[in-house]
Amino acid sequence: MNELFKQRQRDNFSQMSRYLKLVLNDQFTIAIMFLMGGLGYWYAGFLKSLTFAWWEKIIAMVLMIGLLQMGRLATLFKPADKIFLMPQEVNMETYLKQGFWHSMWIAQAIQLIGVTILLPFIQVAFQASIVQSLWLYPTFVVFKSLILYDQMQSYYSKHSLIWLRVVLPLITFALFGVRLDMAWAFVFVVLAAIGRMSVRDKFWQGIFNWQSAIDDETSRQLTIYRFFNLFTDVPKIKGKTRLRAWLNWFFNHIPKNHNNLYTNLYWRGLLRNDEYFGLLIRLTIIGAIVAYFVHNTVITPLILALIVYLIAFQLLPLYERYDDIAFTHLYPVNNKMKRKNFVTVLVRILMILGFIMVIVNAIGEFDLQVVLVTLGLLLVEIYVFCYLIVPKRIKKSKE
Structure with missing residues (x-):
């Protein structure tokens, strides 16, 4: 199963590289540089205009929770797997853990970039020092790891992910709003992770939900292809003709x-x-x-x-x-x-x-x-x- 995932990982990387070469051409790269420069200039001016209003904290919390949703578990499943890999279901935990580590590095890179961009706004919105704000980095690392792990186990047990994706982050980031030290938010997340891992074994005892796993992977890949489709033709995306x-x-x-x-x-x-x-x-x-x-x-x-x-x-x-x-x-x-x-x-x-x-x-x-x-x-x-x-x-x- 390890070799199967590695082979699919190589094939996926090769395919994504071809699209990235088409997207990151000279014209688009120059355009992105201008766009980032312009948005950076606006962002600096926007931060200066903030007045420590209550709505700023709400927007910051919404943005942080939204950032946690970015970067889903990549299983690289294919529709035919529910038939051809059925005999290997007993070894699926090994395969999924390979997908977990593959997904985590990509997801953590997204979190790192996102937190770095949001950090100045969060500092202003919560009136936090730079030392306090830096605790957001390990907090997001633990949070995202926990979300990916829970998504992996959800294919064995039918349980909702919303408490971990929305409810727990909302409670955690609300601690910032009441002016508690952000380090305590990190401690809160670590305790939640320990509690979740303490009952992890019972989640591996169910029957693997092939259809749910395949549907999630198809949706994840479609999201990526739609992004590429903004800049180049993607054969995997066939637009439908509608009467309108x-x-x-x-x-x-x-x-x-x-x-x-x-x-x-x-x-x-x-x-x-x-x-x-x-x-x-x-x-x-x-x-x-x-x-x-x-x-x-x-x-x-x-x-x-x-x-x-x-x-x-x-x-x-x-x-x-x-x-x-x-x-x-x-x-x-x-x-x-x-x-x-x-x-x-x-x-x-x-x-x-x-x-x-x-x-x-x-x-x-x-x-x-x-x-x-x-x-x-x-x-x-x-x-x-x-x-x-x-x-x-x-x-x-x-x-």
């Missing part, structure tokens, strides 16, 4: 003629396919959140322009979406008309999304200079991308 009857009024206004054949196809593919529609919604929400909180004459336009660029870049595969359909080649429409229709759709959707983010930014804090600079930069960016970059990329892809 509430958009019929929009489709009815698109001209139905020879010159707009691909305009109709692109709009329907963009708004009725889950892959593209979901991508638009997710990135627009992220952009709107950033736009609402970040207000700076230089940083805001750059970040919003960066988000619009990322959206535009992810929509480029839409151009070739219908190339595998034979009827699109039989119909007398040349590539010039096709490219013109694609650019038209791309310009309009980017202008709509850019306008939404500018409006949200103005709602967050109206600054006429920021609004004008952002609008100007977005218009220039959309023109350059759609009318200069896109034609060159299409031409290059056909060579």
Whole structure:
């Protein structure tokens, strides 16, 4: 069983590495650097604006509990395992413990980064010293280890994980709110872990729940693939086509003629396919959140322009979406008309999304200079991308 997990671990690492190479390309890396710099600048200003209000503690507790939910147990199970590995069920504890250690290092890395980012806000919200706040690191290590271990044993016994994922963290972090030393919170978690481990043996005596374990692993991998799908095509994620009857009024206004054949196809593919529609919604929400909180004459336009660029870049595969359909080649429409229709759709959707983010930014804090600079930069960016970059990329892809 150890060798089986190691083999699957190598295969999973190889697959994730291929996607990471596509995601962490030069353009995206530069974009992330600008985005992190802009958010860091905003975060520093946000901390200075805090006034030690009661709601700050609540938000800090919610963020810490949310951070604990990140990084699930990776079992690397496959749907066929419930049949082919059934004879090895007696040895499944060994396999799961391999998954536990594999998951723990990844999860602890996420916790370390998350706590480091949240630490300044937590210090301000709880009015804690740096020495007190540093106790959060070992507290999160013990907490996350306990959650992963409990998830592993939950496949043998039917018990809820919510008390360990939500209730216990809520009680622990509430100790910070009453101004107790944060070291006592760590002691509280350690005692809870000792109590949980003292009754661990009885949880291994049940029948292994294959379906629950496989469903959890499928959900975990789907979450990762959806993240990759924000930046590149992922074959494992096939978007469904939905009618979305509430958009019929929009489709009815698109001209139905020879010159707009691909305009109709692109709009329907963009708004009725889950892959593209979901991508638009997710990135627009992220952009709107950033736009609402970040207000700076230089940083805001750059970040919003960066988000619009990322959206535009992810929509480029839409151009070739219908190339595998034979009827699109039989119909007398040349590539010039096709490219013109694609650019038209791309310009309009980017202008709509850019306008939404500018409006949200103005709602967050109206600054006429920021609004004008952002609008100007977005218009220039959309023109350059759609009318200069896109034609060159299409031409290059056909060579």
